[in-house]
Amino acid sequence: MKNVIITGSSRGIGFELVKLFNENDYKVIALSRNTKPISNLKLKNVHSHYLDISSSASINKTIKLIFKEFKKIDILINNAGTLINKPFNETSFEDFQYVYKVNVFGVAELIRQLISRFKTKSHVVNISSIGGIGGSSKFPGLSAYSSSKGALNILTEMLAEEFKDKGISFNTLALGAVQTEMLEEAFPGYKANISSSEMANFIYKFSLEGNNFFNGKIIPVSNTNP
Numbered sequence: 001m002k003n004v005i006i007t008g009s010s011r012g013i014g015f016e017l018v019k020l021f022n023e024n025d026y027k028v029i030a031l032s033r034n035t036k037p038i039s040n041l042k043l044k045n046v047h048s049h050y051l052d053i054s055s056s057a058s059i060n061k062t063i064k065l066i067f068k069e070f071k072k073i074d075i076l077i078n079n080a081g082t083l084i085n086k087p088f089n090e091t092s093f094e095d096f097q098y099v100y101k102v103n104v105f106g107v108a109e110l111i112r113q114l115i116s117r118f119k120t121k122s123h124v125v126n127i128s129s130i131g132g133i134g135g136s137s138k139f140p141g142l143s144a145y146s147s148s149k150g151a152l153n154i155l156t157e158m159l160a161e162e163f164k165d166k167g168i169s170f171n172t173l174a175l176g177a178v179q180t181e182m183l184e185e186a187f188p189g190y191k192a193n194i195s196s197s198e199m200a201n202f203i204y205k206f207s208l209e210g211n212n213f214f215n216g217k218i219i220p221v222s223n224t225n226p
Contacts, residue, residue: 008080010034012180016200053106103148120167160216169211176222
């Protein structure tokens, strides 16, 4: 059985991904600040652990649990993220700091601590936003979010270059609008035309096969023009 780690597993895309991998007999560690949604499912191949990815202390504690369960990691999906919709003039240093801690710093630290468990053909999939791609449409209020996702995109390219000789692949899927709880919270009433389960199916397939064709790529996933 292959070993998979998924962050942001309590709801939305992450929640659906955990169920998909379990159904297909992968061993899964599901990480989130809220472990109950996954734990309550009592899935046979899944262990759910607490992780606050904005906290280095929380990451350190979770890494110890992961190392007890997994000697190798085949797939890591960095799905956890946060979004603040606020006019730039109203944002604070703390707003930007928190968004970057979740969307960039925590992702980098998690990968750094797990790197010894990745082997040839391991695949790290970072979940970003099409708003973090240069030249795409931008929306007022998302200065912290979109800029953090742009940083995540560059991080993906750098890690792919740094670890290419070890056969570890790093790719980013830059998603367009998906109907998730986070989207509803940030944009009340907005309706995306792609559901969490539909996007989870795409990410699931890409995480299994995408590294056969891509490494260090930022791939837009949207059915509308950016």
